[in-house]
Amino acid sequence: MAFENLKKKLEENGYTVSVFATGEEAAAYLNRVIDGKTVGCGGSMTLMDLGLYDSLATHNTLYYHGGLSDPMPAMEKAMTTDVYLLSANAIAENTGELLNIDGNGNRVASSLYGHPKVYFVAGRNKVSPDFDSALWRLRNVVAPKNAQRLHRKTPCAVKGDKCYNCSSPERICNALVVHYKKMRFADMEVVLVDQDLGY
Numbered sequence: 001m002a003f004e005n006l007k008k009k010l011e012e013n014g015y016t017v018s019v020f021a022t023g024e025e026a027a028a029y030l031n032r033v034i035d036g037k038t039v040g041c042g043g044s045m046t047l048m049d050l051g052l053y054d055s056l057a058t059h060n061t062l063y064y065h066g067g068l069s070d071p072m073p074a075m076e077k078a079m080t081t082d083v084y085l086l087s088a089n090a091i092a093e094n095t096g097e098l099l100n101i102d103g104n105g106n107r108v109a110s111s112l113y114g115h116p117k118v119y120f121v122a123g124r125n126k127v128s129p130d131f132d133s134a135l136w137r138l139r140n141v142v143a144p145k146n147a148q149r150l151h152r153k154t155p156c157a158v159k160g161d162k163c164y165n166c167s168s169p170e171r172i173c174n175a176l177v178v179h180y181k182k183m184r185f186a187d188m189e190v191v192l193v194d195q196d197l198g199y
Contacts, residue, residue: 010096047085079110092128093128103171
């Protein structure tokens, strides 16, 4: 995929942008530039696909709540780290807007404030032509797949087809955050990978 137009839009929005042909190259880059830091991570199949939870933990202090019986301590520590990594659930190519939907709020909160450096890591499958198609993708593709992965009993997970705007207590899409521009007091970088990663 040609990222030239998206890269330009993201840079106009204040982000540093790095582009890689493969996930291996992107992971090597992130392991090179993030070293000896405290690192927080949101739940992300993109980061999982890149092996970043394991590789970054070998030379950083990493806080990630996945698989823990009590996730809250790790989630709380991840809120105050030097570096925070997450993906973007969807990106609007024509405007460079980054969209994320969240159930607990820890991931989107960390994308907004509190970390000197934030990395958004995204594969080409996250890119949609515009905001409306990005939002549609987020609600009707990303959320159902993540709800299924997390074994939630929501209509979107059970049927696996679309968002039902449900009121289930297991709903995972309680907040939508749109980054129109880079946040003022953080160094934010978007890492684009020319491969399908995550959902």
